Amino acid sequence: MPQHAYKYSAAKLLRHGLTRGTWPRMWRQPEFKDTYDVVIIGGGLHGLATAYYLATEHGITNVAVLDKGYLGGGGSGRNTAIVRSNYLTPEGVAFYDRSLHLYNTMADDLNLNVMFSRRGHLTLAHTDSALRTMHWRAEVNKLQGIDSSVIDPSDVKKEAPSLDVSPNTRYPILGALFHPPGGTVRHDAVVWGYARAADHHGVHLHQQTEVLDILCEGGTGPEGKGPGGKVTGVRTSRGDISAPIVVNCTAGWASLISNMAGVPLPITTHPLQAAVTEPTKVFLPTVVVSGSLHVYVSQTDRGELVFGASVDPVGTYRVNGTLEFTEELAGHVLELMPGISKMRLMRQWSGLCDMTPDYSPVMGFTPVEGYLVDVGWGTYGFKAGPVSGETMARTIATGKTDEMIAPFNLSRFTEGDLVGEKGAAAVGH
Amino acid sequence: MIIVPCPHCGPRNSVDLRNCGEVVNRPNPDTATLTEWRTYLYLRENAAGWVSETWYCRAGCRRYFTIERNTVTNEIRDQS
């Protein structure tokens, strides 16, 4: 942290408690300038992490992060906060493992306790073919040095005693992929941690600032947009900003914002729903995922069960949520844990997910010079937030696509080189 | 649970049907360039507003039909 940063510690907590002094702001309310070196659209985890690494790793601090609402109000604040690195492809594993590593040291790096809980992550297999995929993942994971293995039902029971592992259920648990380093992180704290640290390094965070257009010149499309052109800035609800680099770090609206630069994206937007129960005494120590039953569940330190599912089948920008989501969810959870039927669902919500055809993101440069994307994060954006910020910052600073994100380039959809994560990521929490 | 107006079965709960996504035009597979083909495969309008989309009445008449739905409000209007 730089000199002017206000460091948190137990001692500070003690002093504030005794003196009842006020805590400083976590981030400033910066002046709105008309020129920045880099404009990042989207004040969520990905945008803030990119700004943070630009400032800390590359000394690029004349950066604005714009958000039409408040920080972390989109997917960053609506996800179920699960992290893991037991993916299917070597590229995916390496990428998410770097992210997990960054999460592991984040509290110290950002001086904010993001409450990373390495509680272990179980992906249940209910069929022979699912079990085969778990073995596949475990083998790839082990080659990359990831702690990941297939365990049998009796060991599943040890990790999560409330699961019904008897063989006579409709979806018997035949085994599970066990990933001890996986777990949960307090998602809002990650946003605040990056925001606070980025702010301390000089980045401007502009909330309530909506991007209305991306300004381009020289492109083949209308208004100089589109392939062959280059970015000159953005038009916002608070005025124009000129900038040679504009980064789209949005979710839910990524394809519509990208259209502003004349760069269509292979994205359809679907809601992803989640729900939480009333708190009870803690009984579920690990994260449990079932692909066949489209459900994942973990219990917070406050005792609430947090549930998620796969994306809604109908594409929409509506985040009202549906009743049938909660019905299916409850049915599937009770298949796994029949003893918890008296727990009550307290709240359901949903967020928007930008789904790509191969369940992998779109990252890096585009046919418009100076316009970069970090989008298409589907249901897995939270896990990848730190490494995305790190690699996007490196790509911006060096002007060269970072090796880790090369497979995620937009051009793969015209060249037919799709990424093979679909099998692992479809319900991959 | 929205109501989808099947032209044959009348208004039905959406679980009775399958949403097949927005209507896209398939290029001639014999003559299309790969770029045209992959545009057809992967690019969608993904509009926030009215879209033409196909539904399949899987628990009813088993017909495919097209309606217009507003993706922001879930309002539906019949195209016929």
Place this chain on the structure above:
Amino acid sequence: MSSHRLPPQPGEVIDRSTVINFTWNGQPVIGLAGDTIASALAAQGVDVFSRSMKYHRHRGIMTADHWDPNLSLQVDDEPNVRAGTRLLAEGMQVSTQNVWPSLQHDVGVLNKAVGRFLSAGFYYKTFMKPKFLWDNVYQSVLRKFAPGGRVHWKTSTHGAYDKRYAHPDVLVAGGGPAGMAAALGAAQAGASVLLVEMAPELGGHLCWGNDAERAALDKLTTAVIAEANIEVMTRSTVTGRYDHNWVAVMQGDHPLAPERLVKARVGSLVVAPGLIERPLIFSGNDIPGVMLSGAARRLINLWAVKPGQRAVVLTANAEGDAAVKDLQAAGVEVVEVVDVRTGAMVASAVGKSRLQKVVLEDGRTIEADLLVTATGWTAPTSLLNMAGNRPVYDPQAARYFPENLPEEILTSGGIAGNGSTDELIAHGSATGVLAANRSLRLRHSRRAATARSRSPEGPAPEALTDTRTPLRREAHPECYRASTHGFVDYAEDVSSKDLIQAAGEGFDSIELMKRYTTVTMGPAQGKLETVNAAAVLAESRGMDLADIGTTVWRPPFAPISLGALAGRIFEPVRRSALQDWHEAHGATALLAGQWVRPDHYGDAVAEAQNVRNGVGIIDVTPLGKIDLQGPDVAKLLELVYVNRWESLKVGRVRYGAMVAEDGVVSDDGVTGRLSENHWLMTTTSSGAGAVWEMLEDWLQTGHPEWQVHVTPVTGGLTSINVAGPHSRQLLERLVSNVDLSSDAFPYFSVRQGTVADVPDCVIWRIGFTGELSFEVHVPSGHALAVWEALLAEGQDLGCAPFGVEAQRILRLEKGHYIVGQDTDGLSKAPTAGLGGLVKLDKTDTIGLPELRAAYQREDLPILVAVQPDDPTVLPEEAAQIVDGQTATILGRVTSSRHSPTLGRSICLAQVAPQLAAPGTVITVLMADGRRIPATVQEHHAHLDHQGARQRV
């Protein structure tokens, strides 16, 4: 414990003749029928019901209804029971939740001592170092302090829950005077009505009102009961309103189910939930003995419980004034009435396990054990929020009002404004009439759009215009916080000071503040806290409350049990007509997708060997079967398969593979031509449904001019494969009208005939096992007879059933790949080795451009047969193929078995193209870390690659 029960009250709901025994923290106590858990305990003199989450402060009755933050109790094996509304039942074991070891001596109270250090978000600022302590100690300690009750997951079971669909023209949420009147108005206008009320009785605030109000209630109740068009649900909650007026009701008064989910497609939704009384923020506002006016009035009037001895009443409205009268009538000494409307105010309350004194703003201190507050209302606009509506704050009335509602939602009662009982009833009634009119018009238009048999009779009703006289917005002082700080969120232990601190740290929008402080995140989900939180934020930012906005209320309106949401879990399994036989004959069941199948009957290897050497039969019913009829079937097949079909002759069969539009292999199977215009297609088991719908899609939207009928017959035909050198001999004994000789019925042919006296069977000469085999498709009603006849007739030939595992061994020996196992989500035609099959010169085939592109590429993985050099080593399926001693992955084993015929391990594997040449030695990484050599084979088939055995 002394009794605080009052003499009989005129509106009481208790039955003094029926005593109910229950236990409270292990001690036997009594209550009366009609009591809630809370009223029974209060009648016994219980002051402290719980300890607070963070500081473990004593907490007592606050609202005495569903939203009471202090009345979440454990009842038997059920956690977080709302004691303010749950009716007492015989034998209940009731206990506090958030205490250890007991309610009186709770060690969590230590938190209280350090409370000043536990400011908003304190946990984000500490516990970071040393890291190992966070990983191993802090976290588990934090988890120990989780609030809430205990889930008895070891012993509880999913009970009997059912669901119900309802189609009321009008659903009224809230059974107070306005809601009851709305139900009556709508019913009398010809609408069917569902009236839903959270409390055990209809009536809302009339229930605990004065004589005139109770008289009005009696009249309404009589009318509602007499109205046949109204169905009433009490102890029930409208928990959610979803798009197109899909409304969830959690029914609590069903005689059998503890909770029942009612899913209602509603014409018009009338939202009339009344108002929720809002606490005031001041120091000590959570001490037992501080309660809201509604709580005090209900305790006295409904349950005849005296809430205290000496009371101070803080009032800003008529409800508070009424509370003064009720308290006096109940014999409570009202020592001071603090009237906000005259500028008076309470400053703080003092006490620990019970209120001791009240300090007023004017400096006086008054000894009292009861402080009743009536300082304003929260409009429960949840259902309106769910419809996208954002209520607007009116500072004169000090509450929020809905505006610009959609047509299908109407409001009445307190949420819409104030009025006398008569005015509320009149407004409700007019709202009901309007709701009925709109819903009847909607019903008419829906029927007009439905099948003829349900067409409406006559024209749609004329649309009524909304001529209702709006309810008044009565002036009310804005009172949110006294001069001191106190709790905003009782369940979360969040104070106004925490909120101001959070705003100062930058969490200065309501959503950020909520996330940082957890205000409104407890079980009441903001019903009591949201407006106060927004008011504190407005105050700290120097803004008007109207400009702050509130958090959006999400469903459910009140928590719902997982059991009720799940209902009766209906996850059917498909069974072939022979599955009972399999299970009766020792088959081990295998769940494969939707189907349950026989994995083996004891010894899969012996079953496989019996096929190679004699004859076996297997039930392969899950194989997808689609009957295709019409003159254009061949055109359809040309489109959906990568190979040619026009030339297939009647009686012949061809293997076909399908790819999707992106070129990825999607399904395969054999299809036979039974007659000129009649074909039978087979698909993979898991792909049967998708292929069927895909065929319909192409026929309906791509080529509506083609004449093809598509009929799925997977379950209608039971498929039995008869395999092995003796299969012809066996079948000849049962088939008379088909010549089974090799000349008359060559390999890859299909015939129709009679098998074991069952006509209309389809007999295929195909096989997955590599042996001479016939697949018989029998009308399922006769399947068992054919199956048993095969076994009986084949006894001397050693005919025995074989299961899925034996078939897997046999097909792998033969090198047949399985789509989805040996191929994956990226596998294109060249990977699967379809080169000889694919016809790139067609003008249209699904995925044609990608097929052509795929054959231009040289980097696609190739499926090959592989044999470990050491025949005893059996690689795991999914074992990785690596580059020597490195971690570079060059492929993976997709199928692997020990071959009893060859006496060695055999595999299929996807490998990088540079490894695909026959004879290449590859390195397989075993699960135990060993790297073993294996050799790529020339053919996929490990056995009889020329097919001599199946062509005999």
